[in-house]
Amino acid sequence: MIDIVINITHLAFLAITSIAILRMTNLFAIVMLYGIFSLLSAGLFVVMDAPDVAFTEAAVGAGISTVLMLATLALVKRPEKPYYAEAPRVHRPWLPLAVVLVTGSALVYGTWDIPGFGASDSPAQTHVASYYIDNAVKETGVPNIVTAVLASYRGFDTLGEVVVVYTAAVAVLLLIGGRRSRAVPKTKPKPKGKGDQDET
């Protein structure tokens, strides 16, 4: 019962946050709301008994990506132009609205066939999950089955993920990383001293 109340509150806050993000034009506030959105999702995952996922969501979604977006925001101008300021409304909203309604109702219709939350006879639970639950502690000696699955049973998968993370760093360095080493000698005269770093 209490789960349902918490879930509904969480989901309502998620909906409110996303509507607020849509209607806002101040990018700083939007970034902050993204962080709040991630934190709310993390809370939702905790209620669903997935603390590992919640942990990641809180650390990456609410923490790091907010900081990265703020750092990016410091490079661009703050306010986004409101979408209605650029072009006067000439299109009719009815066609997009109809598309959205049809797609949305199709998705809702699709959810009726989804097995109930945590149902033990759903296809996802009957494949290998029962093997993990039965044997993970016996075979690896690691009480946290999530860690056992991620690091041992699906080690190839996690290795791939680590390589992806590494590749992301390489890509960022190739795209924007080398710039500073070239720019440093040029700005030798030191404009304002130690001051204006990147305080966002």
Next chain:
Amino acid sequence: MKPNLILHVIAKFVIPLIILFALYVQFHGDFGPGGGFQAGVIFSSAFILYGLVFGLDAAEKIIPSNWLQKLAALGVVIYAGVGMVSLMLGGNYLDYSLLGSNQIAGQHLGILLVELGVGITVAAVMLILFFAFAGRGRE
């Protein structure tokens, strides 16, 4: 940026706790929620906080960026290396059972090392991303 006393004191107080928590998440990931990925992110967030409060130059003095690039590669090498070692011991790639005296010990050691590799790579990569983005705004 004016030196902000409250910010500095609080940051200095909080940063060791964040690092401690990251280490806890890293090495306690076998028993509780968490693991290399989360620990790496938390660990890097301590340095990002330092960079935000004390300035990027101070943060880069603590962890120079050429170190970070090597650390990011080192994590991947540790992970893949564990796989190679288990291959050389006669098992399958990334089969940790042969690393220890028995299966449980081997699996435990393997998971610990692999998570360490993940943590090192993720922490280094997050810092690389932060320095790359934040560093551009400097000039």
